[in-house]
Amino acid sequence: MRERINAYNQVRGNPNGYNETITVLFLRKISAERKRDHCSDTMSEAVARLERLCPVDWLDQFYSRERIESPQARQVWLPPDRKELDF
Numbered sequence: 001m002r003e004r005i006n007a008y009n010q011v012r013g014n015p016n017g018y019n020e021t022i023t024v025l026f027l028r029k030i031s032a033e034r035k036r037d038h039c040s041d042t043m044s045e046a047v048a049r050l051e052r053l054c055p056v057d058w059l060d061q062f063y064s065r066e067r068i069e070s071p072q073a074r075q076v077w078l079p080p081d082r083k084e085l086d087f
Helices: 002-011 020-035 043-053 056-061 071-075
Strands: none
Touching: 002 020, 020 043, 020 071
16 A cells, blocks of 8 residues: 555655655554445445545544644544544
């Protein structure tokens, strides 16, 4: 995932846009949702549900801006500093 996101960012002119913590957070949420009773959902249904559950500001309940935007968060997974993950 990291490689593909970095390649996309390069094409879009944002070579420093990748954030490991954000990527892992969303992948964990996707995995948790797929493990629930939604496995029969189509891909578009699953994406629509995740879109409702995880608007862009969703991560703010778990992370302060300082932590999520830190150079360290871009490089490695950092656990939340505001609230434990509930999934």
